[in-house]
Amino acid sequence: MPAAADHNLFRQLGLKHPLIVAPMAGGPSSVDLVAAASAAGALGAMGGAYSNAAAIEAFADQVRQRTDRPFSINLFIPHSIPEVAADRLQRAVAATARYREELELPSPQLAAPYEEDFDAQFEAVLRVKPACFSFVFGLLPIDHIREAKKAGISLIGTATTLEEARALEDSGVDAIVLQGFEAGGHRGIFDAGAADPEIGMRDLLAQCVGTIRVPLIAAGGIMTPSDIRAALQAGAQVVQMGTAFLACTEAGTSAPYRKKLVETSERRTRTTRAFSGRFARGIENRFMDEMDGKPDAILAFPAQNKFTRDIRAASTAKGLPDFLSLWSGTGRGELWQGSAAELIGRLFAE
Known part of the structure; x- marks a missing residue:
């Protein structure tokens, strides 16, 4: 010791x-x-x-x-994870299809490494x-x-x-x-x-x-x-x-993420696997709310993280917080x- x-x-x-x-x-x-x-x-x-x-x-x-x-x-x-099963990937693709359509994204292509x-x-x-x-x-x-x-x-x-x-x-x-x-x-x-x-x-x-x-x-x-x-x-x-x-001036926080952080001192957060497949705490938004109800359509970490990357990037580019991982703790103020x-x-x- x-x-x-x-x-x-x-x-x-x-x-x-x-x-x-x-x-x-x-x-x-x-x-x-x-x-x-x-x-x-x-x-x-x-x-x-x-x-x-x-x-x-x-x-x-x-x-x-x-x-x-x-x-x-x-x-x-x-950590080693098994290859993503085809049926699991199909469920994930189906569950996120309307988000990609809204964001004008093509169908996802997911392959290891993740x-x-x-x-x-x-x-x-x-x-x-x-x-x-x-x-x-x-x-x-x-x-x-x-x-x-x-x-x-x-x-x-x-x-x-x-x-x-x-x-x-x-x-x-x-x-x-x-x-x-x-x-x-x-x-x-x-x-x-x-x-x-x-x-x-x-x-x-x-x-x-x-x-x-x-x-x-x-x-x-x-x-x-x-x-x-x-x-x-x-x-x-x-x-x-x-x-x-x-929200500091030097932070590389994206514009929609930053806006969501500062618009209220009472940030509503919870943990979710929706964005990466691992529990993480962030501000509640549409993607989190809807995907948390479909656990069978969420891939294991880190495959889910790679799978949702295009959605998060497009959400940032369009200035939308709806599909971003808005990581934030419970601290108030x-x-x-x-x-x-x-x-x-x-x-x-x-």
């Missing part, structure tokens, strides 16, 4: 503030947002899951052109050598852990239960994100087909403090200075915030629309 001295990890990184600006793959975690967060004394994080090796290296180069501060790269741990080559992505991370490498959906293989340690890269896993946190600690990670049920975006559950444990951040933190000895990072529903103070007082060493930064540095300053003004 790692020694208590590991709690110095974030001081060793030289962070001014105990904050990670969450990795938000698919656009929001732009080069500008990652660099701005790190330059302001937090840890910026690239959501690299949908990027190939060359794109990961190019992204890191651009961040380093903007700041010499540490940053993190995040990837999805891959995701980027993880080993190639990881090799790019090793070449880039970010301060931290974080991951979701499981455990990093032991040989990958050895290579990261050899490169001097700190490892951050993601847990939604105490059992997952224990497994991560035993595997040799340097810190663990405790992702509460309130968090926006993909749930970090190890088993893609499992029921969601639905454990809130505060409860999960209470279960892990005193049991897990590596630094704990609280994530889920954190929006305000008082939220941050409560998480730190409850035993987290650091907080991770994503939703709060989605108006979203900051100024710079990330200004928001970080406001969060830690005291």
